[in-house]
Amino acid sequence: MPEHLPRLRAPGAATGGVAGSGPAGTGSTRLDSYVDRYAARTRGMTASEIRALFSVASRPEVVSLAGGMPNISGLPLDVVGDAIDDLVRHRGTVAMQYGSGQGDPRLREQICDVMRLEGIEAHPDDVVVTVGSQQAVDLVTRIFCDPGDVVVCEAPSYVGALGVFKAYQCDVVHVEMDRHGLVPQALREALAHVQAAGRRIKFVYTIPNYHNPAGVTLSTERRAEILEICREADVLVLEDNPYGLLGFDEEPYRALRADEPDGVIYLGSFSKTFAPGFRVGWALAPHAVREKLVLAQESATLCPPSFSQLAVSAYLDKHDWLGQIKQFREMYRERRDAMVNALDDMMPAAARWNVPTGGFYVWLTLPPGLDAKAMLPRAVTSRVAFVPGTAFFADGFGSQSMRLSYCYPTPERIREGVRRLVGVIEEELEVRHTFGTALPTPGVPGRYDGPTTDLT
């Protein structure tokens, strides 16, 4: 970005003027000379008070229940190190070279092995490797959505996907969830309502397993029904499944894609089952869609990073990756227990939360009258952080809720974090009580004040 005001100007010109005519360093400025040139989709990209507050959450004094960083400290770094050493020594010129836009063929075979755990029988030709599954959300939206197209999402939905849908100027319609996941009748009605209004629904975006942020899982009974509803309405399903193998007590759920090869695009990721730094995810799509995704991938990145793909591939080859996932599951289960027990012990009775059976998150709804976003500054003062619920809605809803993550802090820190959070809630209740609880809490539609990915 160019600088707009030179640091120095000629001496003697102490006063001046208007834009374009004054001496350098004086005049009118917006500090961004491109301000009238940005695309319409850039409009929401602004600094935000909430994001600024997250900046404090990265300090060690703060118990961050806000981040979504997986805890990868249990990874066998020696094994990974040897594999990468071997990769550079023996296949370095391949690993450091451009690769195919669709992704490394061997890795795509291994991805099919991973998906088989969830009942998916797929061919490696139908897999497109992406830069994390986040890029897969982007590519799918890019090839399907024109501005104004409708994307149906759960309420709440993943903040990162909402950001993508916003960037492509989609209209998000939220559909209710309950403890068994997406509510079929609510989905049926929403699809009918939107279609009756003559609007085009491009896809239903869903996270069936250990939902981010809601923590719930779509029940087995509902899976067929959801697929049937989408089939009837002729609406594509975008199944985002980063946490599917991180269930605590059960076998992996059968993926939606396993029973509907044509109507579902499935997204997977190694970020939570291995490590997010490699940025390797994938999309499994019907062949025609896959062709478009490959072309879109080529225009976006030429090819997904070869080095990362081959490193992940080598890890899968040389390490007991399933055993590693089992260890991750145990560790996250212990943290889930720490959080839920702390909530049970300390939270005011009027607060509600769910008990996730896998994944990283608890969705907590505050006692009536409280606004999670308005509470965040107080929480920062008390050295605890969470993500306000409004981040997970495109329409300003969710103010009474928050996402609490248990993936990164230790069980002891989680308990301490909940203790601090309870203190914050009690103080806020007192202030609300003083001023009356029926305060208007306006949401800002279309602002995604989520934390950055490097937040612990």
Next chain:
Amino acid sequence: MTPTSEDRDAVTTRAGGTGGRSGDAGRRVVVLAGGLSHERDVSLRSGRRVAEALRETGAEVEVRDVDADLLRVLREDRPDCVVPLLHGESGEDGAVREVLELVDVPYVGSRPSACRAAFDKPVAISVVARAGIAVPRSVTLPHETFRELGAAAVMEAIVSSVGLPLIVKPARGGSALGCTAVREESALPGAMVGAFAYGPTALVQRLVEGTEVAVPVVDTGDGPRALPVVSIEPDGGVYDYTARYTAGSTRFEVPAKLPDDLATECARVAVLAHESLGLRHLSRSDLIVDPDGTVWFLEVNVAPGLTETSTVPLSVGAAGLDLGELVADLVHVAVSDPSGATTRATPAIPQTNP
């Protein structure tokens, strides 16, 4: 963009020998940025910018957060000077500077007692009012008062005394965090709750409509002087956090398009505020010029933002100065006279806390 040597000469000549003082190159400076306040992010931005500008003057600069390791580092690897760019609590309330005095490291900026007075908006307002500066009618109350006396009755009294429109702010803090303008009485409870989320005490102030301006005051050894007045016109009408830190969302005029006498008055008020609070080296006064030509004092910052979108660097540029050279000059002054030549050693703090 690196200034040419010709440009440097021009500044040196114009500024009467300040800038690029001989013997200062290679000086070891620690820029403190980050901290645990709500304004951590702003502070990190300020720190990055100042560190880069200082390095261009030849200083050896390290940017450090405030943490449990800081004192050890300052003791064992003592820098020539510290530039605290911590905003908000502990950065601007004088606490960190008090510690710098304990370990006897020179630093740029006001001394702790002056910081304490300036950072507390109600205290600062009383001090500058006693010096004859116009301040909007205001009242400062902790949350307990509302709880004990009944919020409705207290708010009614506030509205009838202060009048509408008004603005509610946390008594301590910056970057407009927790500030809400209230134009209808019904919005007051929400605004109070918003301010109390940032701290236990709120300042309720009559909202003066007019031109919002910022006036930096610097003292590089020859006494405090005002830099060009910057006027601020946020697109949405409110200079809130988003408007402050999103490039492009606010229009700045520098020097402000004000009649000469008003610009001079703004400069006088800013210098007077700086002096009456006993500030040192650098401050920024936020003022409002109303349509009648009265210059109202809102607040003063002892660690003004020095980010890419902050007003002080704009003003510094309009004055024909280089930000790095200016900070290097302030470092020079701080090192030469660490005990701190302030205009008044202690601020005229009123006996009773308003």
